[in-house]
Amino acid sequence: MTQFLSLLMNGVSLGAIYALIALGFVIIFKASEVVSFTHGSLLLLGAYSIARLSEPLGFFLAALVGIAITALAALLVERLIINRLRGAPVISLAIVTIGVDIILLTELIRRIGSDILNVPHPWGGGSFRIGAVGISDNRLIATIVAGVLIALFFVAFKYSSWGVSMRASAEDGETAALMGIKQGRVSALAWIVAGALAGVAALFLVGSPTPGVSATVYTVALRALPAAILGGLDSTGGALVGGLLIGVAESLASGYQDQLLFLGRGFGDVVPYIVMIAVLLVRPSGLFGTKELTRV
Numbered sequence: 461m462t463q464f465l466s467l468l469m470n471g472v473s474l475g476a477i478y479a480l481i482a483l484g485f486v487i488i489f490k491a492s493e494v495v496s497f498t499h500g501s502l503l504l505l506g507a508y509s510i511a512r513l514s515e516p517l518g519f520f521l522a523a524l525v526g527i528a529i530t531a532l533a534a535l536l537v538e539r540l541i542i543n544r545l546r547g548a549p550v551i552s553l554a555i556v557t558i559g560v561d562i563i564l565l566t567e568l569i570r571r572i573g574s575d576i577l578n579v580p581h582p583w584g585g586g587s588f589r590i591g592a593v594g595i596s597d598n599r600l601i602a603t604i605v606a607g608v609l610i611a612l613f614f615v616a617f618k619y620s621s622w623g624v625s626m627r628a629s630a631e632d633g634e635t636a637a638l639m640g641i642k643q644g645r646v647s648a649l650a651w652i653v654a655g656a657l658a659g660v661a662a663l664f665l666v667g668s669p670t671p672g673v674s675a676t677v678y679t680v681a682l683r684a685l686p687a688a689i690l691g692g693l694d695s696t697g698g699a700l701v702g703g704l705l706i707g708v709a710e711s712l713a714s715g716y717q718d719q720l721l722f723l724g725r726g727f728g729d730v731v732p733y734i735v736m737i738a739v740l741l742v743r744p745s746g747l748f749g750t751k752e753l754t755r756v
Contacts, residue, residue: 465593467715468708473599475707476606480661481684482691482699483610484654489693491643491650493550497557500539500681501564502655504673506530506662508568511577511673519580526542527659533564538648546644569675577666577673585668590649598667609660613653617696622649625750630694665668683729686736692749701747706732 481499488496508642510526517525537560545553583597617623625646628636637643658681665680687706691698712718714728739747 462592463715464712466595467711469593469595470599471605471708471711472704473595473707474711476603477661477664477680477685477689477703478684478707479700479703480606480657481681482688482703483613483696484657485685485688486537486691486693486696486699487650487654487657489627489688490696491626492538492542492546492553492647494542494553494557495550495693496651496654497554498534498561498564499654499684500678501561501568501659502530502534502658503662503665503681504568504675504678505533505564507579507666507673507677508572508577510659510663511579511666514580519582523663527656529660530707531652531655531660534651534658535648538651542651543644543647565678572673572675575674576671579611579663579666581667583667587668593687596668598664599669602664602667603747605660605664614696622646626650627674632639683732688735690739690746692746694750695746695748698746698748706735709735 461472481503484499485496488494506529509529513525515520516522537557541556541560545556566670581598583601586597587594588597588600589595612692614632617626625636625641627642628639629643629646633643661680662677665677683706684703687702688699689702690705691700709731710728713731717725717728720727743749
């Protein structure tokens with residue numbers, strides 16, 4: 461039971477980080493109808509920037525600058541590429557983001573090389589324990605920060621003019637444009653927010669129990685994509701639920717891998733995709749995604 465509770469707590473904390481990344485996927489999709497595959501390289505860019513800037517600037521200033529760099533990079537992708545291709549087929553836009561992702565990833569991997577860059581988190585590698593059940597301080601702080609940011613986002617999404625504009629654009633882009641909503645501005649802000657959330661997620665992903673920044677940080681975004689799809693690509697609440705489900709499932713599968721050896725080693729790495737496929741077989745639009753009816 462102790463092992464199960466520990467794995468559950470760690471799964472929830474990992475799921476909170478996944479939820480931040482998945483929320484970025486959903487925000488961009490709602491604003492510009494693009495499935496952005498640049499998130500992996502943006503995540504790695506945020507982690508790399510924070511690691512490199514920590515020594516000259518100190519941890520907290522480096523974290524702020526690193527998050528800002530990630531948000532700026534996301535904005536540049538939107539302004540220089542996505543905005544210029546507005547109206548192009550959705551599949552074309554998705555392929556373009558894959559190309560951008562490969563370019564950024566290749567350059568970042570070249571810069572990182574085989575090194576593992578350290579990020580000097582002030583809370584170090586300590587852990588928080590309730591009886592025999594423990595969780596690293598880094599993951600605990602990540603859960604709290606993610607919870608606060610997600611709550612603030614939902615408030616802004618519901619009550620701010622940007623949130624109303626995004627919901628209107630997602631519902632009917634042409635009508636929203638006729639009502640005076642500038643879709644280009646909505647899309648730009650969405651990419652900025654998504655980039656900033658990726659930067660925050662990167663800040664905690666490279667802390668305990670993860671040893672530091674390496675090229676493998678990129679794969680985390682690939683595991684967060686199933687969380688967004690599972691919850692429904694057009695559902696902000698679904699991103700939260702999907703992230704938590706994927707995080708818990710991955711943690712439990714990795715924790716009980718000795719009992720699951722008949723499924724092969726590294727089974728925990730593919731669990732997010734197995735869960736996603738299982739849900740989509742039952743609900744093709746995701747748990748909370750909008751069902752589209754087509755007349756035939």
